Every structure is written in structure tokens, then in C-alpha cells.
Amino acid sequence: MTLNLFDQFLSPTLLGIPLIGLALLLPWLLFPKSRLRWLNSRLIQFQNWFVIRFTNQLFLPINQKGHKWAALLTALMLFLISLNMLGLLPYTFTPTTQLSMSMAFAVPIWLATVLIGFRNQPNVALAHFLPEGTPTLLIPVLIIIETISLFIRPLALGVRLTANLTAGHLLMYLVSYAAFALISIMPTVAALTSILLFLLTILEVAVAMIQAYVFTLLLSLYLQENTYGPPSTRMSYS
Template sequence: MDMDLFSQFTSPILFGVPLWVIAMTYPVYCLPNTLQNTVKPRLTTALMWTLLQAMMQIMLKISATAQKWVVILTSTVTLLLLYNLFGTLPYVYPPTTQLSIAFGLAFPLWLGTLVKGVKLSVTNTLAHFLPPSTPAALVPVLVIIETTSMLVRPVALGMRLAANLTSGHMIMHAVSSVSLVLIQSASLSAALSLTLLGALTCLEMAIAGIQAYVFVLLTTLYLQENT
């Protein structure tokens, strides 16, 4: 039995090709093909309706300028949801647990909102670094604090996504390892551990959706602040 909890997040290599490439591209093929005039399955219809309602709630309170990002944000929440749910399968890790991938998603979106704000109004963007009615003695300190807070945003955005998924996956790995040992004894403990594993899997699927929603929601807040 593998006792290293972090080894599950190491991307294996097959014929010299890292399998994280397949893990990143395969969920895309799970998306429904809207170009074909066919009747969509009920599950696909339910998922698309849920995604539509979530995006309507996210985009409801932002400006008309920010709503132009609806395609980017909808694509992001869809891909994040697929990547996160893909990681709940046995012997599969979610690609978003890798900090390089999480930061690779967070940094361009954060930088895009910042560039958008500078493009629309440099004055309003710089005004966020200094709250109104600030005493002159506190101006240098507050500018440093606000600048640091601004630069930390992409790090916190990516770290939140990766840390929450990593912790849940580690717990599932530990419980599944214990269940594998207990199931050989066919005791009550094995049944309880399998029940716990099923409950954790359902919880992890819920967390996968919540983290995708929170990631896009925070990006929307950054966008709203700069527009």
C-alpha cells in the first residue's frame, strides 16, 4: 500500500508524454456538441441549465462593460468544473491541484481585469490604492498595503483552488487506503469505511462545483472593481 499521500498528485509519464496533457484535454471532449441538431440527454440539459443559472447570478450585479467577459467566465467555470469533477474518479488526480496550473489560470484572468481597468480609466484604477479621506501621514503605508493586496490576489486565487481540492483528495486517498485493508476482513468497520468513502466522494463533487463557482465569482469581483 502506498503510504505517501502526495504521490497521488505526481503526474505519470507514458511513452515520454506526461499524462497531465490527457487530463487537461480529455474533459473538453465531455462538453456537449451544440452544433449538431440532436436531442440533448437529460443530464446534459440539467447541467447546462445549472450552469446558466449560476452565470446569471454571477453576472447580474456587474456593469455592462464587465458583462462582455461572459464568454470567458462561462468557459472558465465550465472547464474548472470538468477538471475538478474529473479528479473524483478513482486513480485520477484533478489537474487543478497543481499550483502551476492553478496559477496559470488565475494570473491571466487577474492581469486581464487590471489591464481592462487601466485601459478604461487610469485614474480610477490608481484610486483603489488610496482610500478617500486618508490622513497624509498614512498615505505611504496605505499605498504599500493596497499594492501588496493587489499583487497577492492571483496567488490567493490560485492557492485557494489548489489547496481545497488537494486537501479533499488527500482525505479520500487516506480513507480509500484504509477501506482497502479493512475490506479483506469483511467486518463492520469495512462497511463503515466504505460508507464514509461514498459520503466523502459526494462531498468532494460538491466542493468541485463550489470551487469553480468561487474562482469565477472572485474574478468577477476583481473585474467589477476595475470597470
Template sequence: MMTSLFSIFEPSSSLLSLNLNWLSTLLGVLFIPIFYWAVPTRWVLLWSKIISMLHKEFKTILGPTNLGLSLMFVSLFSFILFNNALGLLPYIFTSSSHLAMTLTLALPLWLSFILFGWFNHTQHMLAHLVPQGTPGLLMPFMVLIETISNIIRPGTLAIRLAANMIAGHLLLTLLGNMGPMLPMKLLTLLVVAQILLLMLESAVAIIQSYVFAILSTLYASEVN
């Protein structure tokens, strides 16, 4: 039962030992060029407004020396959002529910911020390890705690995104498998519950994309 349940997350389609389902990660990227030549619609204008608001927010967090990082985090938000949203459609592989993808996004970002901070702002990074006003006896413990909290940051970013996407998909699958066994009256209730849960998952897809991007922006702002 558990094997067949979690098999929905396996990249099973393959050709010449290549997992073709991972190509779904690029589907969202293929939609972007349409915005440049298609006649602007309300959805395009709404998306442009959202991107502009996010750019201003990330730019404010990063400060005047953001060096264009705000555009990178806007692109990161868009990439994750496209993958989360596409994963809600039937028969499309959800790549953002795998640690192989989420860690690939989180680990290089975190490592680049840490290396940049320690090489260019060493004193600033050392000061972050000891919060202001910490008693002298507690300083070694605070350094240890802050070091551990910094090390686990990419893991928490990756697991948060993957776990939230997996949880919703599993719940949708479990409820969907109950359909053939229910009478017509309960089946109507199940359909309503599935629609409400799908709306919730749509909100989770947007929220988790924003959380991943904003936390990455906050981590980047700490090394300046």
C-alpha cells in the same frame, strides 16, 4: 509514506518524456460537443439552466460594459468544474490540484485586468488604493496594504483551488489505505464514511469552481 501518498498527484504516465496525464485536462472539453447533437436530456437542460443563471449573474456584476467577459467567465467555470469532477473518478489525473494549472488560469487573468485598468482607467485604479475616508497619516500604509493585496490575488486564487482539491483527495486516499487492516464491522463504517466524503468532495468541486469564477469576475469589475 509521504512520498507514496503524494505520488497520486504526480503525472507519472509518460511517453517520449511527455506527461500524458495532463491530457486529462482536455477530457471535459471533449464532452461539450455532445450537447450540440445529442437529444436533450434532463441533465442537459439542467446544465443549460445553470449556465444561463451564471451568465446573468456575471453580466450583472460586470455592468453594461462587460464586452462579452461574462461568457468567458462562464467558460472558465465550466472548464474548472469539468476538471474537478473528473478528478473524483478513479485513475483520472486531477490537473486542478496542481499550481501549474491553477496559476496558469489565475495569473494571465489578473495581469490582463491590471494592465487594462492602469492603461485605460489610471485615476480609477489610483483611487482604489486609498479607501474613502482614510486619514492622511494612514494613506501611505493603506496604499502599501492595497498594493500587496492586489499582488497576491492570483496566488490566493490558485492556492485556494489547488489546496481544496488536494485536501479532499488526500483524505480519501488515507481512509482508503486503512481498508485492508480493518475488520468487517469497521469496514462497513469506512465505506459509508468514504461515500459521505465523496459527496462532500463533489460539492467542493462545484463550489470551488464557482468561487474561482466569481472572484475573477469581481476583480474584472474593479477595473471598469
């Protein structure tokens, strides 16, 4: 019996070795790779179509200099989707339910976008702390608020990803435990609870994909704020 519901989110170990490393390496082994042949399989074709569509949609409002981040953000989104989806399987572990892991994804990329903004357009980056036309009395307060807002962004990214996945996993655990406990007492209620668990699982699959997309989308918006120049035309891949 689980004494603490949050014990299921502890990183499992085998012979003293944390298995979180295996969970981080496994997704890259599942992606099919292109072969030296004329026609690819349907799975590879779908994967290529998905990557191209996602990259076009994500970098549409970003200028040409920001397109250097396309490979990084696309790979990050695919990696997060894989981690979140694999975590829904029985007897598996979801690394993104650890706040430290989510922060490890959010902080470096957020910091890189901020440093790019201060390097390429320092005046514009500093202007975000003090909008034009601010009353003199509100200048110190507004600068403090904008500074806190800037540094809270990576925390919000990590907490959003972790909290959504943790809440869904806890809810699935509680519903499944209720269905198992009621199966011998009230079979009808247990069957209805099992249906609810099935619907909740479908919802969690959607949440796993949406949260990975939102995480990457917000990072792209931070990148857009810190890249200069007008947005370029749609990226084209052939």
C-alpha cells in the same frame, strides 16, 4: 506501497509524455454539442439552462462593458468543474491539484482585469491604493498594504483551488486506505469507514463544483472593480 502521500499528485507520464495534456483536452470532448434538429436532447437542454442561469447570475452586478467576458468566464467555470469532477474518478489525474496549473488560470485573467482598470479608469484604479480621508502618516503604509493586497489576489485564487482539492483527495486516500487495512481485522469498523468514505466522496463532489464557482466568481468581482459605469439590467438570453 506509497512512501509519500503527495506522490499521487505528481503528473503521470506514459513513454515519457506527460498525461496532464490529455487530462486538459478530455473535458472538451465530453460536452454534448447542439445538432441541426428541431428539438435537442434533455442533456443539451439541461446544459443550456445551466449555462444561461450561471451567466445571468454571474454578470448581474457587472455593467454592459463587462459582459464581453461572459463567454470566457463561463467556459472557464465549466472547464474547472469538468477537471475537478473527472479527478474524482479512480486512476485519473486532477490537473487543478497542481499549483502551477491553478496559477496559470488565475494570473492571466486577474492581470487582464487590472490592466483594463488602469486603461479605462486610471484615477479610480489608483484611488484603490489610497482611500479618501486617510491620515498623512498612514499614507505610505497603506499604499504598501494595498499594493501587496492587489498582487496577492492571484496567489490566493490558485492556493484556494489547489489546497481544497488536495486536502479532499488526501482525506479520501487516507480513509480508503484505512478501510482496506481494517477489512480483515475488524470488518464492522471497515464497513463504517466505507460509509464514511462514501459520504466524503459526496462532499468532494460538492467541493469540486463549489470551488470552480468560487474561482470564477472572484474573478468576476475583480472584473467588476475595474469596469466603469453603473451595473446594467439583467442579461437576457432567448
